[in-house]
Amino acid sequence: MRRPEWWRDEDGVVASVEMMYLLVFCLAALLFLGFLGRLHATGIQVTNTSQAAARAASIAATPAEARAAAQEVVASSALAARCAPSPSATMAWQPSASGTWRGGSVTVRVSCTVRNQSLSGVWSPGSRTITMTDTQPIDRYRR
């Protein structure tokens, strides 16, 4: 009687090979899920940081102070450890109807480049840049 190969069952079906393909697919899906999860978590972090930076800029007295406040918020956020290189923040503002800083709006744009390797957990080339923008009305009153 011929002994069946390890990769065939008693009926001669190549079940083990199919299972192996499925296992590899599931492992790849697991890695991809981790990648997406970390990417999404970074996106939330960039969104929150841009909101915080825009809010900090909106309560500053002058555009120069606002720019400094926004950059300080981004530099002190947890993004500094996640982005490579460090996250960048740019600020733009719209004056009020009378042309003044107060009463206008300020927009902060935060960009964070993360290496794919740090997202997937295994070696992978390239990187992704996540950019989020938030706009806040500038406070009319000085505290």
Add this chain to the structure above:
Amino acid sequence: MVAVVLVMLLLFESVAYWHARNVYDEAAAEGARVAAAFDGSCDDGVAVARAVVQRTAGSWAGSLSITCIDGPVVSVTVDGRTPGVLGSALGARASVTETAPKEG
């Protein structure tokens, strides 16, 4: 076959983990925002974060711990269990910290 089933369960567990982490992240961010407001406090931030978790994940979010550290940068950490796919005992723990600059 058993390995495939285990990996698939791990896959489902991962989805549950990331979902839980997103909920806790949202709660921590909301709590930090409230605590960092000009008239806000850490007590307010913790209460808001707890309310967000209760509203969106009240049925499965267990042993929730929310801490808030006041200062020039307010930090809110939400730590809790994730829902286990095969039972609550199999869930992992997720901890998320969000920060916001204190206004004023």
